[in-house]
Amino acid sequence: MYDCENCVRRLDQLVDKELSGPEVEEVHLHLGACGDCTRRYRFQEGLKRLIRVSGSERAPDALRERLREQLKA
Template sequence: MHDMDCREVIKHMAQYLDRELSSEEQQEVQKHLGECGSCANAFRWENSMLVLVKNCAGEELPQGLTTRIFESFDCCE
């Protein structure tokens, strides 16, 4: 296990926030963030942007669509 520098940590930012790193890498990034205010702020901004887009990206299923779809299966049986 080696200490990551800021460049490496930023490179791993997206995967860290998506929990796509190995647990060892996840811990290394976390350790760096505990010691580096600048990287911690950059991660906060990135995470905040992801939360915003995830909250906005979805759509409400139109009323009755599920029923209409299920009814359309009648002709396929």
């Protein structure tokens, strides 16, 4: 039977969508029965999302123009 330790060990891969179908099913089976792991999972997902949206700078227009010239040459 799947326990919390097993589940926590796979949370990185779960939030990164790196588990196979059957593995995802297994983890979710545990998550469905374990509130603590579920909250931990949502928290980790939230953190990953936060990291993704935090740095959303766009390249300066001048750089874009320079590169367009460079790539045309």
